[in-house]
Amino acid sequence: MTDQPDLQGSNRPQDASVVSLSEYRQSRDPAPVTFHRRELDAILRIYGRMVGEGEWKDYSIDHLKDRAVFCVFKRSGEMPLFRIEKNPKLAAKQGAYSVINTNGMILKRGHELPQVLKVFDKALKLID
Template sequence: MGDIEPIRRGPAPLSPHPTPAATPAPALVRFDRRELDRILDLYGRMVAAGEWRDYAIDFLKDKAVFSIFRRSFDVALYRIEKDPKLARRQGAYSVVSQTGLILKRGHDLPRVIAVLEKPLKAIG
């Protein structure tokens, strides 16, 4: 009968090591709803035209990236990037090609992604 430990009441003892939940996660850069609406509108039109087939979204601590693929297993054809550190300088938004060439950079997302629009063709 001497082997039974008494029931302890009260708060649990604090651990000297912080738990993973106790450390705050780093803030991630994200596209807001308005930005995603613009990007997905363009993406939907290009899918309907048969140009693009897949996409991926990455939220990193320094930038947000919307990658566009011609086929699911290919390298990204284009990347639409949002980098807030460049917002006061060249502009937070940029479109980067598959080779890493920056096609357009600026402060206004619709103008930046307009570089990916296909020109209208005359039917005649």
């Protein structure tokens, strides 16, 4: 008796089968799209500034199969004032990032998140 496996027989279990890699990938549920740490840091920096100014009060984050969404609220029981979305399917076209208002109008879209977030920068006004 030895602790060595029997080399004469097959090492494969009887119920094993060969599956195509492409079939396996299609059968798996895709991982949800998420914001990376640097992206979330840039968004939360803007959020913190706006909370400090008293304009925003609450937020939510959704990680869906096709996109990630950061919603900003004036009050938690209302519709979001703005949605910051990351949609990787649009990365090669208009850009993966967009800022959308309550009415669904896209305020800004682009390939780089810091550029898209500039929509929240206030324009300087001349005071008489």
